[in-house]
Amino acid sequence: MSERSSAPGSLALVEALVNTLDIETGADSLDTVEARARLGISEAELERARELRESLRAVLLAHAGHPPHRRVTPLGELLARAPLLVSVDARDGSATLAPADDGPLLSRVAAAVAEALVAGTWTRLKACEAATCHWAFYDRSPAGRGRWCSMQVCGARAKMRRYRAKQT
Numbered sequence: 001m002s003e004r005s006s007a008p009g010s011l012a013l014v015e016a017l018v019n020t021l022d023i024e025t026g027a028d029s030l031d032t033v034e035a036r037a038r039l040g041i042s043e044a045e046l047e048r049a050r051e052l053r054e055s056l057r058a059v060l061l062a063h064a065g066h067p068p069h070r071r072v073t074p075l076g077e078l079l080a081r082a083p084l085l086v087s088v089d090a091r092d093g094s095a096t097l098a099p100a101d102d103g104p105l106l107s108r109v110a111a112a113v114a115e116a117l118v119a120g121t122w123t124r125l126k127a128c129e130a131a132t133c134h135w136a137f138y139d140r141s142p143a144g145r146g147r148w149c150s151m152q153v154c155g156a157r158a159k160m161r162r163y164r165a166k167q168t
Contacts, residue, residue, distance in 0.1 A: 004149065007138035010112035011125050013039075017049070017109065018056050018127070018136035041105055049105055052078055056109070060127035060136055064147065069127075069134055082110035130154040 007015040017039060020029045029035035030046060030053075041049045055075040058068035083100035084107060097114045099107030116122035127134045128149035135154075139146035 004137050004140070007125055007136075008121060009115060009119065010108075011116050011121060011138065013112050014056055014109055014116075014125060015136045015138065017053050017105070018060060020053060023134050024132045039105060040108070045105060052106060052109060057127055057134055057136070060125055061129075061134065063123045064126040064129055066127070066129055069131075078106060079110045079113065082107040084110055084114070128154050 006012045020035060020039075021027075028050075030039075030041065030049060036043070036046070036049075039049070051073055054070070055072045055078055058070075058072045059075045061068060082104070084097055085100045086095055086097055088095045097111055099111050101107060113122060116125070121138075124139045124144060125136060126139050126146060127136055129147045130149075133149060133154050135149040137146065137149040
């Protein structure tokens, strides 16, 4: 949907998960074995992954200054269930937060969110404001005020609607 480059670092996982659902067409790539394999999701984790995806989407909409797209489980409640470990490098004392187990998607997402918080990039991951889109994108604009996943598609549609509304 977007011509933008992927989010940096582990935020790319969050972006990829949110973008598994095309709201406009209803196509959910998590219905395919290939997409689940790319994200490391088993069939048994599918419903939890969808719940996590929509909770993430609500937060990304909030990052863009918009209300949730629908009622969802608060992301904080979901992430509180994620087992994470802090590891400290004995040589230089650097610390990292990592999933306690590489398998669960929830733990990998929690670690990605924590890493992005520390890096100051978390709030730059947003959801497109177009109601028929809500695609996740990383806002690289200098002021951090990006609104659409694509200026050529969602941005152009919004501007055309505004223009037509002024003409009537």
